[in-house]
Amino acid sequence: MTTTMTSYQAVTRNLTQSLARTAAKPGVASDTAYFEKNIGKVKNLDDFMKDDRLYRYATEAFGLGDMAYAKALMRKVLEGGVSSPSSFANRMSDQRYRDFAAAFDFAAEKTETSYFEANISKVKTVTGFVADSAERMFDYAIEAFGLESVADTPQEKAAITAALHLGEETQLRFSDPKIDKAFRDFLKAFDFAGKNVNATSDKAMMQATVERHNAAERATQAKVTVEKYTRQRLERDEGASNENVRLALYFERKAPQIKDAYQVMADPALLKVVQTALGLPKEVGGIDIDKQAAIYSKRIDFKDFQDPAKLKTFLTRFAALADSAGGASASPVSLLFQPASAGVGQDVLASLQKLRLGGL
CATH class of the missing domain: 1.10.3700.10 (AGR C 984p-like)
Structure with missing residues (x-):
């Protein structure tokens, strides 16, 4: 009989390969494809919970599949988010609920989107954009364009601020073509150097930023959730035999x-x-x-x-x-x-x- 350690080592010796095999299983692949195809359509918590297949995939990914039926409870977990120490999720003893609420923090997303929409038209300069309270609008825009990896440190933010002052004339470039293109789109959307005070008055452009932010959030959720779901299924499948x-x-x-x-x-x-x-x-x-x-x-x-x-x-x-x-x-x-x-x-x-x- 194969021992526990032998089986465990067979899985973990090349965990990436083991996960890939699990992901390729028909049932897993089908559910994952559905999730990846439809998570981008979600605009808010109601959309998320309305699609039962999508919702159940996510609960399974975070080890909460056995609680998927309790939608009133799960809604309460997600509605409060994790920003406040007194939120429902943060007061629960099980870490899985906090992880779930953090991954699908529609509450914080709604707050930041509302703040951006209410205040972005008031911004007339690069300084006003970057020096906004806790850099909320700047960070929101950075997230929308997927630039977090190149705007993480004070030095990187300073370089992007300088680029905003110069607009499309900036010499700042990024080696990753995808990042560089996103950066060019970012400069075009917030072209203070070219449009000056009217840079944030383009409602269509600002709405496009909101939509990009939503898409970026869903892409992040998809990546994290699919990885967790696949790992959960790997563990469950291995448990079926040992x-x-x-x-x-x-x-x-x-x-x-x-x-x-x-x-x-x-x-x-x-x-x-x-x-x-x-x-x-x-x-x-x-x-x-x-x-x-x-x-x-x-x-x-x-x-x-x-x-x-x-x-x-x-x-x-x-x-x-x-x-x-x-x-x-x-x-x-x-x-x-x-x-x-x-x-x-x-x-x-x-x-x-x-x-x-x-x-x-």
């Missing part, structure tokens, strides 16, 4: 985000891996939360999970002990997506919720 491989892949993906024992205890899948690797019985999950944290913290330096070599050693131990124990006790789907109470005691879950929600 659920411990799925656990190992899941742990590897989440490891860089693990900072302390409380994060482990709040996630049934992470907890299963840690308990197995440490040779601890699942009954440990029923003791006092702080005592549990002390046990895990004493035996694990969580910083080690940032080191690929040490993470591999940890997962090798997990794989060996998992195989010797005869496999995990729950099916992969129920383990990875069931409520946290399946992995920790009810009293522990309640305590974790208070910690995560500030006692609310």
Whole structure:
């Protein structure tokens, strides 16, 4: 019989190739093609949730497929976004909701678009454009034209500001043809040097900027979501033949985000891996939360999970002990997506919720 570590290494030895094979599977390819074709048509949250196939693909990508049916809840998660610490998503204990809301932050997008539309016609100079409150209009335009990669540092922004003063006469060029063309389009749209005070009075041009911004947002969402969906499907498919491989892949993906024992205890899948690797019985999950944290913290330096070599050693131990124990006790789907109470005691879950929600 093929061991967990052998199967895990077969997948991760060339992860890019493994993901490509998963992406090419008929069902995955069809769903992905639909998402990529239709996400660009989305203008707002209503559009997003109205297309059930699109919406469900996104929830699956962020590990929330089991909650896709709860549209009222998911709408509330997305409506508040993540800009405010008190938003609904930020107050939830499960990181997946925050990640989902951050990726599809229609609230912030609407706010920034409204600000741009209300104020751009008032801008009459390059200085006014760039020195706008927190550079909001300038940043919005940069995002719309896909120039974030060349306007990231103060020096890069200064170079673009100088180019705006010169307009199409600027000598600033970019080696990437796609970026350079976008930059030329940007200069044409905000041609203060040529049109002077009327540069931002062209309503059609400014509306085109808004539409470009929407398209840029959707392109980013498509890239991130498709990558996440493919990884989720890879893990799920591997789990169909060996659920411990799925656990190992899941742990590897989440490891860089693990900072302390409380994060482990709040996630049934992470907890299963840690308990197995440490040779601890699942009954440990029923003791006092702080005592549990002390046990895990004493035996694990969580910083080690940032080191690929040490993470591999940890997962090798997990794989060996998992195989010797005869496999995990729950099916992969129920383990990875069931409520946290399946992995920790009810009293522990309640305590974790208070910690995560500030006692609310």
